[in-house]
Amino acid sequence: MQWEVVIGLETHTQLQTKSKQFSGASTTYGAEPNTQACEVSIALPGVLPVLNKEAVECAIKFGLAIEAEMAPRSVFSRKNYFYPDLPKGYQISQFELPVVGKGKITIQVPATKNTEAYEKVINITRAHLEEDAGKSVHGAVEGMSGIDLNRAGTPLLEIVTEPDMRSAAEAVAYAKKLHELVQWIGICDGNMQEGSFRCDVNVSVRPKGSDKLGTRREIKNLNSFKFMQQAIEYETQWQIETLEDGGTIQQATVLFNPDTGETRAMRSKEEANDYRYFPDPDLLPLEVTEADKARVKALMPELPQALQARLVSEYQLSSYDASTLTASRSQADYFVATVAAGAEPKQAANWVMGALSAKLNAEEKSIVDSPVSAAQLAALLKRIADNTISNNAAKQVFEGLWAGEGEVDAIIEAKGLKQVSDTGAIEAIINEVLAANQAMVDEYKAGKEKAFNALVGQCMKASKGKANPAQVNELLKAKLG
Amino acid sequence: MALNLDDIKRIAHLARIEVSDNEAQETLNKLSGILGLIEQMQAVDTTGITPMSHSQDVTQRLREDVVTQTNQRELFQSIAPATQDGLYLVPKVIE
Structure with a gap:
């Protein structure tokens, strides 16, 4: 039988705020345990939550970026469960009325040996504001767990997709696109190591052609794209084999073990989750007006799709070049700065995607840390354009700039690279x-x-x-x- | 909706509240009374009325994103049953 895999993602993005979702405690990563856990974070009796304006603006930015419907009024709810890293006994989240409703993100799925590259629209179901829980530390004291509540109350935006993806490659392409987008609009630092961007992946399989969804299992807390790919591929294969052997799939939460490359069901709880959501009486409905949206929109950078279109129309770049250059905000910024400093756009594109990107990759550097600045690259390209140096000589000048040997003209002089046009x-x-x-x-x-x-x-x-x-x-x- | 004693025990467990058999019967009566009241209210036609999520018709006040809290760990941990190296200690939990 031919099988089809159906995938949906839930992504927790940690919002780039200085203070917590509902209190003025700091959100700085890596502080000494519990030094950023105020009375609201540790849930002392009688404290009241007050919502962070910046977190709300982050949610509005995301809603605008995915052209989402946004609720004029959204509601905070309590999600009730008991765990030591959640001292209130509930997480403040949004349930029936999330701040961001239906939207969409277009993904680019790269070519493989057997398939061509293609684009696909992934529908976003919703995005809602909530707070993070604390952390449990095991093994410090025999028979006990240590609780660090520094992270408790950190603002999160949980972004949920429709089950629109049909392969691990599509899921990874979506996750990468979302990862770039939240950094582009400046709402999340995207640091997966520190847990700022965590994905839960719902996977089910069904006979190809069926329009009924199979039973899903949820792979929790994937914090790298490579693991996501491996986990989905393993999980898909496992579900198909289980069904072909006459078994059934039980709805479950599973964890991915990077060492074995396998997924494994977590010990199933004796009782099904029953979070008994209800509106949080400590918080009033959140109002987002048209004026709020207009104000936030004015603060936002040009979105990748818009910039991409502009690179094609204004600079006559190919759509491939435009999409490559806008794959990340930092690369796009660098390119735009190079052109603004006087470089010819097509040549700037070739150098940014070619020599510069190769050198950055080879030294595992990010473009923001590039030893060659956009202004320097522009100065170099101008010397090619005015025939002072040849393309080949330019490569030597580029190496010189990279090694910090000085400015473009000085390097040309020192290396005697001036082109003879006499x-x-x-x-x-x-x-x-x-x-x-x-x-x-x-x-x-x-x-x-x-x-x-x-x-x-x-x-x-x-x-x-x-x-x-x-x-x-x-x-x-x-x-x- | 009719509740039975098992429902009461389950709800009590979810809320981590200890309910003896005697109390369970009493709680069943009280909760059933509340549900009865809700049933009565549901008979009212509410077509076209926006559901209310708060008793007052006001919206949420927002706080500027500024760090205002200082570290008060020593004070907070002075009333904790057990701490070590800045961590609150609880009976071992492993998922």
């Missing part, structure tokens, strides 16, 4: 080369085109690479008649 000087070199290579000249005259390229090569060599190749070509052709 006709007289080039003619002198050509004459020398022709005299020394009579055999090649004869070959060319006998009809061997290749001999011409060899002569150009000799001229470039004689000029130590400094002659303007286009001029050499032209003058040599004229001489050989």
